[in-house]
Amino acid sequence: MSLSSALMAVHNQNSESKDSESQVDGNLLVALAFARAGIDCMFGVVGIPVTSLANRAVALGIRFIAFHNEQSAGYAASAYGYLTGRPGVLLTVSGPGCVHGLAGLSNAAANTWPMIMISGSCDQKDFGRGDFQELDQIAAVKPFSKFSAKATDISQIPNHVFDVVDHSVSGRPGGCYLDIPTDILHQTVSESEASRLLSAAESSRAQLATEKAFPSLESEIRKAVSLLRSAERPLIVCGKGAAFARAENALKNLVDTTGIPFLPTPMGKGLLPDTHELAATAARSLAIGRCDVVLVVGARLNWLLHFGEPPRWSKDVKFILIDVSKEEIELPKPHLSLVGDARHVLELISKEIKDDPLCFGKSHTWVEAISKKTKENVSKMELQLAKDVVPFNFMTPMRIIRDAILAQGSPAPILVSEGANTMDVGRAVLVQTEPRTRLDAGTWGTMGVGLGYCIAAAVASPGRLVVAVEGDSGFGFSAMEVETLVRYQLPVVVIVFNNGGVYGGDRRNPEEITGPYKDDPAPTSFVPGAAYHTLIEAFGGKGYLVGTPEELKSSLAESFSARKPTVINVTIDPYAGAESGRMQHKN
Missing domain, CATH: 3.40.50.970 (Thiamin diphosphate (ThDP)-binding fold, Pyr/PP domains)
Known part of the structure; x- marks a missing residue:
């Protein structure tokens, strides 16, 4: 939607005077910038001072799902980011609304899902004087946000909007925060100035690529394939990071080609069907307790995977970690790290294997052991379920x-x-x-x-x-x-x-x-x-x-x-x- 048609839609909705039609306030500029950035949905709870912002967004074709509580709206925004690959957006009022929204923002941070929280805040001139719902919101969100910005003038809005959108999906995804004081929401610029600000922000938009800025992995890919070839009891662990990267086809190709058993984390379930013959979910204790080389794709060695440590894991197990974050991947000190997009890295591994096939057949002792234990445990469970x-x-x-x-x-x-x-x-x-x-x-x-x-x-x-x-x-x-x-x-x-x-x-x-x-x-x-x-x-x-x-x-x-x-x-x-x-x- 062009700026002129957007203005017409908004002003027709609000029946404003002809003189005001040439003016763009902060509410409309925020909505325009998010629409330009590809945002098509917001979740939240309206109230002072953001009700008009929500209405402007709806007039521009952004769907607004109104909740009863910012906590649930924030959880919705975080999950929306995971399911779509685009940042989910949470809109809250100032003060307590922002605090309630921290539940969703922190959930996005922990799960590494792209999300943006926008909160209104008190008038800048009244900050520190006990204004309505006053809070230092930038300080409040700091532990849970990978990037935060506060607009102190209406001219900053387009750049800040594009920044939070880009940062939320760049590298390891996460939650970002945008603070917009009440006085900035009421501030106005001319239609031509608004158009200039939006165009300038788009042209100078930070190029924070999500899967293109990774270093060459040629040497590491060869080492990874060599480790898998030498393994007697290899295992592939796949997590929700692989799901977010849409790595299911690359994962299926690798598993079907190599015959290596796989173990999904809870939200990694479904990347390959739980009914797949190489699924090790029902033989989890055996799989992690006896494997000697593990390819971990889009999952962290945290409490869900017992930190990759004995006694659940063998003390001699070698981990190959695939993750988009160099810092996160080096934390558990794996045997080998592959920094990159999960789908891309899996495709490189399959390409390396292609000319010299690697395949653990169904009769391989390790695959047989996993299959046998899976059938035993499934049979026991089915007896209870029956x-x-x-x-x-x-x-x-x-x-x-x-x-x-x-x-x-x-x-x-x-x-x-x-x-x-x-x-x-x-x-x-x-x-x-x-x-x-x-x-x-x-x-x-x-x-x-x-x-x-x-x-x-x-x-x-x-x-x-x-x-x-x-x-x-x-x-x-x-x-x-x-x-x-x-x-x-x-x-x-x-x-x-x-x-x-x-x-x-x-x-x-x-x-x-x-x-x-x-x-x-x-x-x-x-x-x-x-x-x-x-x-x-x-x-x-x-x-x-x-x-x-x-x-x-x-x-x-x-x-x-x-x-x-x-x-x-x-x-x-x-x-x-x-x-x-x-x-x-x-x-």
Whole structure:
């Protein structure tokens, strides 16, 4: 949209006078700059001083998804960045709005997803005097932002907008922040000056390429292939960084060509189907405990991978790390590092192997060992899943949900999962067959992401079914956003595993129930039998209460077919599952 047509659209919307039509205020200039930078969607909560900014953006064709809470909106913006490869944008009011938005910004930082948070702030002349919602927001965002900027004059807006967009996706992606004081939003320039500022900012835009500025890897690629050739028990670990890089085809080619088993991290699931014959997910302990050379693609050796250290890993294992960040890749001191875009590096490895094929056949002792252990563990799990346990444990409803999701075929639904036991059991049971179809608590183990992620997934992939499987505690963080689902009529089915509390009901030993408040509910307990399904019904959505296999199957069939905002409240035995899921040792 040209500047003149944009101005016409905005002024027609606001019925402003002819004299003001030649003026562009800070709100419109921000919206114009983001539109020029390719931003097509924003998430947030409007209010003083950014309501006009949101309206200007909508008038320019940028979709604005309005939330009840900046926290959920921020989680949506972070996930949108991951799913689309373009920065998700969060708009907040000043002060407390900015603080609430830090949840999403920090989540983007931890997961290395591209995101931008824009916050209004108080008038510059009143800063330090106790102005309305005053906060040093640049200082507040510093721990969670890879780049921050504050516009102190309207002329700076276009450059700052392009800077935050470019920095969010350059190198290792992450969250960026843009601060725009109230007086700058109200400041004006002429239409011709606005056009000049936008053109100048575009022409001088920093060339922060996301996958072109990497050094030559010729020598390192040869070394990597040599290590894989000499390995007796090689393994490929793939993470969500590989998913973000759209490396699935390059990964499939390498795995199918070499016959090397692969292990995805939780959000790396689906890069190759979980049903692939070389998938080592069900033999995870064996795979990481005995492998001798590991090619790690777009994943970090953090707590999710036991830091790459004994006793989970062999003390002699050699790691080959592929990552876009030189600093991050050198932190664990790998045997070999390959700094670059995951897809590009995998293609180079396959090219190096092509003329001298490397292939571990199905009869190779290592591949056989992985395959045997996978079949054993899958068989054990299927025996548990085959039982219809009522009142429900976690396994019975998870099997029914898995089968209903698989029956949808392709495109596969996007799965959102959070909770302790719910998420842990779901990782093992719910099968991912396509890339970027699993969103969960992620690197930071963030709870409360569920509804924000659902909304982001539905907006990023229009028409695709989104299914959330969450514990009642995780659902409670953002449950009010079911109204947002209904308001925008998003095809999201939220399945709540309701076991009456955090990890379950009251699990205290008798000796722990003492003191002046011994008659209070346990810190882990919620209201028994909470009717979560009625919450969405209050806004016009569909709710189901289920407690038997037949009821769950029926509700899934109806809701998946309707593709309307739905909450399915699944009653779970309050004593099913374990405290803290699989992380009891940390509680």
